[in-house]
Structure formats: C-alpha cells, structure tokens
Amino acid sequence: MATKKEEKEFEKERKAAIKARHKKMKEDGIEKYLTPEQIKYNRRKKAIGTVWPFFRFIILFGLCFIILYPLIFMLSTAFRPNEQMNDPSIVWIPKSFTLSNISDVWKVMNFTDTVINTIILNLIASVLQVITCSLTGYGFARFKFKGKGILFAIVILMIIVPPQITTIPLYMQYAYFKPQWLAKLLTGGETTLINSGWTMYLPAMFANGIKAGLFIFIFRQFFRGLPKELEDAAYLDGCSPLYTYVKIMVPNAKQSFLTVFLFSIVWYWNDYYVSSSFFTKNDTVALMLKNLNTNLTQQLFDGQSVSVRQIIVWLEAGCLLSITPILIMYVFLQRYFIEGIERSGLAN
C-alpha cells in the first residue's frame, strides 16, 4: 500500500508523462497517432467539457435556490416585527430585527418541555426500532424457512398500506388494552395506553413503528450484501446465530445502523398523524406546530383575529424553532445520511 504522499507523487509523474507524450504527438503531427474519428471525438469531448460546467452551475444554483427559498423566507420573516409585513418596500431584509416573535412562539409552544418530551420519545422509539428491525432484517436475509415468501410479502404490505387504515382499530386496542394488568403496569395505574409514550414504544419494540417495513427492507438488503464467509467461520467455531449476529454482523453493519437510526429519528420528529391520533395531552414538536395557529389565536391574541399577512411572522418563527434541532443534526451528520444510503443495501 502506497501512502497518500507517495500516491500524490505517482499522480504527478503520471501527469508529467502524459504531458510529454502529448507534446511529442503534437510535434510529430497528431494524424500519425490517431484516426480522424478519434480526433473528432476528442475535440467534441473537450468542447463539452468546457461548456458543461457552466450549465451545471446554473442548473444547480437555480434548483438550490428553489429548495433554500422557504428557509431564507423563514429567516427573513421570523425576526421581522409584524408591522413591517405590510410594508411594500421590504422584500427580504427588514428595517429592524426583533426576537419577540421567537419568544412569543416559544411561550405558546411551551418549547422547552415540548422539545425535551419529543427528544425522549424519539430516542427511545428509534433505538428500539433499529434493534428489532435489524434483527428481523437479518432473519429474512440469512435464513431459509417455510413461509418466508409470504412473511416477506407482509413486510412489503406494511410499506404500502397507509397508516390511516389501521389507526382507528389501533386506537381501540390501545384504549382498551388487554390484558388490563399489563396496561396498569405500564402506565402506573391507568387502564388505557392513550396519552402515554407506550403507544410509540410498544410498536417500535415489536418492529412495527413508523415506517418499520421500509427499515426491515433496508436491513435485509444490507445483510444480504455482506459476504457469507463471515458467518460461516463463526458457525464453525461453534457460535450460536445470535452471538454471531451481535459479535460479527453488527460491527460490520455500523454504517447502515446509523443511517436507519437517523432516518427513524427524522420520521418520528416529523410525524404528527400517528401522534395526534394517540396523544391528546402528550405534546410533541410536530403536534405543537400543527396546532400553532389555533394556540396563537387563543393565547397570544386573546381571540382577536390578526391580519393574515401579519400572522406569518409567528408561524415562520414556529417553523424555524421546530426544524432547528433536526437541522443542526443534519448539518453535523449529513455525510452519514448520504454515504450511508449509498453504501448500505439500497445500492444493491
């Protein structure tokens, strides 16, 4: 193995050699070496090579602008005093900045408690989900058993069936959870699981959380891509499958674990459908944001209506607050999102 320094030197030498050869070719007359078609091909390639980067830059710049537009708008309005929303001379940069929108929304959303509550819910559910989904994915990837086809079809069904179909029966199941002693044990005396975090933890614990089907699928694809020799060696040494999985497969699949974990956190963070069905008190950031408009009218404006253009500043401030934690995570870990997906099983 050459070190990086050596590799750089090799590269330098290679380039110098190519340059020298090109020079010699030019001196001798290029026709000697290449056919007319090759010359034409090279010329066209060179032309495309010089023009394309400009086009690429324009396309990417425009599209990046489209994507970033709402974020820029958010930043622009979140710190703007609400009277200035009606000022036609202001497009992007307000005449003065204020933090009052943020602090208003912080109060209305009860942000400190909400964020802590959401993070706890998210972390526990995501960790449970990753563990169980990876076990299931491994089972599907490496073992042959009867009915595997049908069972895997159910996994696909889990991806396709919209959660809206199963929500109401699920609500009934949680509300009248049987056996009752278990419900009492879990919630500490209550007979219903509604409004307790267990409506999130229990499905995650049994590999049925939000988007669990997709995660099982990703894990299965990933484990299938790992070489079989890894486990065969362990089996010959007399390891049990579970031990082999923990000691050999998990360390090899770190990257895909991280990717799935991050996606799981993102989806739990953004979910408001499932949580709004099972929570009426237990507030998450997404729920708070969903109800922000109503809460604002009730708590901040005392039931008076505020002009639609002015209310934007509070709504956008709320958006900014609620995406900031996840955005910070993304900035630091974005390479795991991208590389993880590229290297994990999805590439197969």
Add this chain to the structure above:
Amino acid sequence: MSEIEKNTSEAEVQEIVQTSEDTAVEAAAASAPAKKEKKHRLSYEKRKGLYGYGFIAIWILGTIYFFLLPLVESLIYSFNQTTVQPGGMEMKFIGWDNYVNAFRKDQDYSLALVNMLKNTALKTPLILIFAIFIAIILNQKFHGRTFARAVFFLPVIIATGPVIDIINGNMSTGGYAGGSEQFSTMFEADLVDQLLNFLGIYNISDKLTETINSLTTDIFNLVWNSGIQILLILSALQGISPASKEAAQMEGATSWEFFWKITLPHISPMILASIVYTVVDSFVDPQNEVMTIVLNKSTNWEHGYSAAMAWAYFAIIAVCLAIVCAIVNKFVYYEVD
C-alpha cells in the same frame, strides 16, 4: 505476526467450508451410501430455519398485534355501520352498502379519486426524470458537490413534517404563509408563454398550453418531492464500475450513448423502486384530497364508512401499482440472477 496467523486460520476455515460443501454435494450426487450425511445436513438446515423464526419472532408477534389485527378489524368495520359506545364499538352488519354509498352517493369521493389518479400519473414520470437528471449531475465531480448534495437531500428531512404545510400555506385555516405560492408567482411572468411562442407550439391546443404551464409553476413541489428518489438513484449510480466507463470511452461512446446503453439498464431496479416509492408516497400523504375526505369522515365518527372508503382507495392503489410494476419489470435489468 498475529495478523498472519489470523489470515492463515481464516484460509483454513474457508478450506474446511469448501471441502464440507464439496462432500455435501458429492453426498447428494451419490445416493445410497451417503444417506446418513444427507440426513445430518437436512437437520442442520432445519435447525437454521428454526433460528430464522427466532430472529423474526419479535416482528411476527408485533405484526399480528399492531398490523394484521387492526387491518382485519378495519376491513370488518367497512362492512358494518358503526357507532362508538363507551367501552367499545357497536356494529351492525350492512354488507356492501358502505362501498356502494362511497361511489354512488358521495360525489366528492369519486371525483377526488379520479383527480388523484390523474395527478399521480402526470407527476410520477416527471419526478423520475428530474431525479435521474439531478442524480447524474450530483454524481459528477465538481467543486461544492458536498454542499449541493446536502441541499438536495434537505427536503427529505423537512418535507415529511408539518413545516411543509406552513411553507405551502395550506394550514387548516386557509393559506397565508404561502411560500410556494409566492415562489410560483415569481415564475408566473410570461416567460413560459414566450418560450412556447418561440418554439411555435403556443396555442396549438389550450389543453397543452395549460398542462405545460401548470407543470412549470409547480416546479417547487417537484423539487421538494424528489429528495428520496434522487437518493435512491444516486446510490445506484455509485454502483456502476469505473471500468465500464473507461471501456466505453475506449470504444468511443458518447455520453449520450453511455447513458442509454449502460447507465439506464444499471439503475433500472432503483427506478422501479423510486416509482413504487413515489406512487405510495403521494397516495399515503394525509394532505391529498382523498385522504382528507377519508379522515374527515372518521373524525365525524363514521368509522365504518371511512374504512370502506380507505379500503376501496387502497384496492385501487394496489391494482395500479401491480400494473405499473408488471410493465416496468419487463424493462428492468438485473445483473445478478
């Protein structure tokens, strides 16, 4: 030193695996005398199968309780008239009435359904073409690639949450934040019309012009909805070996030819996956018309009726998906098996 030892031991182990496999194959080939060994192998496989069940046991339990039971339950609801009582659901069997009502009496439902199908049929190919295009660009080497990638995957993080509703301005009480609308007005200048005029295809038919116009003003949603698809296709593009690119260049293939002959077949499995994802995603979205109707019915406590609507809807999705998959699958090229 220890590494060498490890290597040799690994090689040995591999050899053992090899030989044991060989003997197994031989045993299978030679019938009578090696019966004992065959039996042993079978039991080993059976044991492994049992372990397989062990691995997925947690999921099986969970799926029965959290997925299959509710699924069957909601199917039962859909054939019943339901009333919510304290302590449970009271049901009266009415057969197919809920389904018949959904299509015969409820005018909004079938209209929304048709609109939904039309929209999806129009949007899916657009999102796909766009995703392939962007993925190919993002797969090239240039300065600022990491930044561009990070920006293009940003919608994956934000677009699933309620934030996008505020950005789009369709929060429950009317549209005001209206980021996307505001954005669209920036493009609503007559640029597109002028371009169509210039190309000589303006006013050929009103419908064509209208379609093109609606597509260009919808570029915001297009970009914001194709994050995952770009990710999927990019991951497939990474799998194309540089050797094949070099070989194609030696043969004098243009990038155009390279795209059609090598890139496209290579990423075709992921294209299928993206199609499925796009369709499912747009159907499942709680924001779409049909879902809104279904959810409204269920908040009005008409659970049976809403379940029937949801099931009819789901059946239609499933049929559409099956047809699309069957067609696309014919063009998909699998490298291995």
